[in-house]
Amino acid sequence: MTARTILSFGLSFGAAASAFAALTPAQAAEDPAPVMPIRVMPINDHLTAFYQGRPEERSVKHGPKRWPDLGAIFVGVATYAIHQGDTAVVYDSFTDTGSAQWVRDHLAKAGVRHFMLVNSHWHLDHIGGNAVYADTPRFASEATRTKLVAKQAAIEAGAEEGPPAIMPLAVPDIGVTADTTIMVGTVRVVLRPAQIHSADGLVIELPGDKILLAGDTLEDTATFVAEPQSIPQQYGNLSAMRQWGFTKILPNHGNPEVIAKGGYGLGLLDTTRAYIRRLVEHAHDADFQKQSLVSFVGDAVKAGDVSLWWAYNEAHANNLAVVAKAWKGQPIPGFDKLP
Numbered sequence: 001m002t003a004r005t006i007l008s009f010g011l012s013f014g015a016a017a018s019a020f021a022a023l024t025p026a027q028a029a030e031d032p033a034p035v036m037p038i039r040v041m042p043i044n045d046h047l048t049a050f051y052q053g054r055p056e057e058r059s060v061k062h063g064p065k066r067w068p069d070l071g072a073i074f075v076g077v078a079t080y081a082i083h084q085g086d087t088a089v090v091y092d093s094f095t096d097t098g099s100a101q102w103v104r105d106h107l108a109k110a111g112v113r114h115f116m117l118v119n120s121h122w123h124l125d126h127i128g129g130n131a132v133y134a135d136t137p138r139f140a141s142e143a144t145r146t147k148l149v150a151k152q153a154a155i156e157a158g159a160e161e162g163p164p165a166i167m168p169l170a171v172p173d174i175g176v177t178a179d180t181t182i183m184v185g186t187v188r189v190v191l192r193p194a195q196i197h198s199a200d201g202l203v204i205e206l207p208g209d210k211i212l213l214a215g216d217t218l219e220d221t222a223t224f225v226a227e228p229q230s231i232p233q234q235y236g237n238l239s240a241m242r243q244w245g246f247t248k249i250l251p252n253h254g255n256p257e258v259i260a261k262g263g264y265g266l267g268l269l270d271t272t273r274a275y276i277r278r279l280v281e282h283a284h285d286a287d288f289q290k291q292s293l294v295s296f297v298g299d300a301v302k303a304g305d306v307s308l309w310w311a312y313n314e315a316h317a318n319n320l321a322v323v324a325k326a327w328k329g330q331p332i333p334g335f336d337k338l339p
């Protein structure tokens with residue numbers, strides 16, 4: 001931690017820290033090549049997006065798919081760095097150490113010497129390259145940290161989502177339980193727990209830029225529903241997040257053209273809210289599992305709030321299936337009565 005780093009409130013340091021003390025970045029980076037080329041997108045003088053994937057459908061080979069393809073590469077994946085002088089906060093580590101090392105090397109060439117990693121949540125496509133930051137402070141929500149400690153053996157064995165294994169997994173060592181401010185030079189970086197998409201979510205707000213780094217809480221074309229039972233709570237939490245004051249949103253999975261131009265407006269958040277609400281409200285329809293992604297987001301596409309991307313048809317089909325199962329026989333809540 002540098003002298004210029006100010007941390008406040010809500011931290012708990014886990015025992016996992018010592019377990020990784022012996023791991024060096026050189027050891028971690030066994031495969032130095034990223035799984036896909038990475039595009040560098042400067043957002044402003046202290047925020048950079050790194051973008052990978054989103055191939056055209058016709059270029060994707062048939063055959064069995066692995067979790068990095070389905071979770072990240074096909075829909076496209078961005079990670080971010082907030083940097084000033086010799087210090088950077090990196091938000092998520094891609095699916096593999098090769099990609100994470102590429103980002104670290106890029107920042108090091110620009111003069112960064114002090115790194116901090118922040119994980120948005122526990123899903124594997126956000127933590128695959130964590131080992132590259134084994135020698136640095138690694139932040140996540142305390143819920144993420146606890147979950148990854150419990151799942152570490154399975155993830156390192158390639159048994160959580162199937163291969164590839166993440167070996168070794170550098171579990172976050174600093175658990176955040178409340179809004180936490182990190183200063184990167186003069187840039188205020190606020191880590192904010194947000195129970196949206198997954199209960200362990202941790203987003204980053206840059207109040208000086210009115211920017212939200214949204215992790216997986218928001219995606220273009222549509223959110224991936226991982227925890228269908230809590231959709232009413234997530235709907236309320238999205239409403240609360242909307243009041244924070246940001247005007248631009250940079251998600252981990254989105255359209256690279258929009259990200260390169262500085263991000264989405266609040267329409268992405270409103271579209272996400274409407275999408276998850278509609279999923280639950282229609283969960284008992286006889287034809288529910290045949291309802292297309294376009295039928296859910298067509299108006300938002302016309303308004304320019306989101307864009308259709310082929311790989312989200314599969315995510316949407318998955319969303320229909322998990323929502324139908326979770327809400328079968330359950331009363332549908334009145335969303336208008338929710339916050």
Ligand SMILES: [Zn+2]
Pocket residue numbers: 121123197216226
């Ligand atoms: Zn996720």
